[in-house]
Amino acid sequence: MMPDVERRIASLFAATLNPEDRQMGLEEVLDKARSHDGLLLTSFDKLGPNFIPALPPSIRIIATHSVGYDHLSIPQAEAKGIAVTNTPGVLTDATADIALLLILGAARGASWGDRMVRENRWGETTLISPMGLDVSGKRLGILGMGRIGQAVAKRARAFGMTIHYHSRRPVSGEDALGATYHASFEALLPNSDFLSINCASTPETRGMVNAVALARLPDGAILVNTARGDIVEDAALIDALGSGRLAAAGLDVFKGEPAIDPRYRTLDNVFLLPHIGSATPGTRSAMGHKCIDNLKQFFAGEKPPDLLTTW
Template sequence: MDSADNHPWASVSILDESPLNSRDNPCPILIADDLPLEAVRVFRSAFSDVSVLASRDHTVPGLLAAAEGVRVVVTTPRYTLDDALFRALPDSVEIIALYSAGHDHVDIEAARRHRKAVINTPNVLADSVADLAMTLLLGAARRVVEGFDLIRSGTWSGFAPTLLLGRELRGQVLGIYGMGSIGREVSTRAQAFGMNIAYRSRTQLPRSVEYGARFIADDRDFLGSCDILLLSASLTPHTRKFLNAERIAWLKPGAIVVNISRGELIDDNALIEALMSGHVAAAGLDVFDNEPTVDPRYLRMPSVFALPHIGSATVEGRVSMADVLVEGIERLLVGEEPSNRLA
């Protein structure tokens, strides 16, 4: 366990078997990853037979061995759920509960072929991720990495009027690529900072929920309006490498790029070149292509404010994810159709 996980908010249950007052539902459930203790308690308060896979067994063989006789497997993006894994799962497994909102690591068609129900956790992480989006946006705009390095290195020589001049947010245009629930929450927060909002989505939102944001249907016009670009679209074949060299050139000189979606939305070579040339002034990145590997060039750039994919990492968010999965599992077990079903 990383030392960063020793924070009192970050309790993780691995071997915790403390009894809880459950609803005495005997459905056997396997939690195949380390979850926060409070999230595990949500499952154990609803079901009387919940086991947690030990960290040493966080492998596909470990999962398959532990899933024997289990009806529900709770998984995370640690596991790629492809046709081979669905084929190898024990026949007892009926439900895959994804402890994530994203499902690009799951072959949904394979799940259907193998008659495995799949549910996820949509629409419960918008506040957590939107909060972090503002953190990244502010960190990049106010040159937080450079300031932190001055303090840590002991080289700060005192206040100076020219020291680390950044950008105010008021009056800036925040362009949101992907105006789903997270994008809308970021829009609300950014407007409180006095920002103007433009957005690009597959379709325009009803005016009743745009809340002053301006829809721009053309990529070039949209990107050309952005002082700060926020990537919050889902990863699809259409959005993969959306931010490439051509589109970066359409951004205003000195624009800031923030990514809270998936690293694959960005062509790393193109963004790094733009950062080196100054066409993109700074970037706030919580996600990366080929995670957990990060292109080392980003780490050498003081204009890059980077975090390790923690957009949804709040106590409230993690507990809400468990609540949503428990409700979905309970509905499936009685033959009902949960709203968060993917397969």
């Protein structure tokens, strides 16, 4: 973790850190957990569905260094009386910045343009080939108008985009940013020249962006995802990109990452990033301190501010 975060952890708790910054397997985590009262994990720790049931009774809290918590089972944690916290709010701007990078990069061919320069193929360009697509004046559909969705909308408006969105309920007041609300995901899709996925991964949203949904987008639409990879059905997206039904995609998250579907690497119209939505020093430090704040209040007998389980 960030050095300032590690120093604060060491000053407040009898902590076992991971100075080698290596991925620990399930058995090693379970073995270390036997002598501890809490765990601080990240979304990169894919410990499987048997992880929480196998935890020793000493573990009373899991603080995840992420907003998403699809790598943890909240019902399993509640069944064992384990509190779970996350880190909302502090990575909003950094993730929204990446969403705009994906929108611009996918539309304007950042990936193939970079390769042409690196591979010394600049001389192949003409006045009509290759070309990207305009962003200004296009309709941006946002799936999930929470903190990050609103931050994406604010940035996209500066690029002259018209905002449409679908969430579980309309956003009120100034937070709506003049965007048009659609009561269903199906109604949002035809109004989305660009579709930005900003919702949480839940049983209801996993696989939500499938072949049927993609077929409802306008021809030549662009999809970007900074939320979670399992919201998108890979096969359907790859087929739509390969056929030209979608013009491009920008992806920072993938199902099963880092072991992504290898077909993505063969497509010239996909702008790929390695899940770096929160990867700035300030954001990662703020996330770490948010974890510590949750742990500190829990062990003081107070309700943590970012509690996901029942108190």
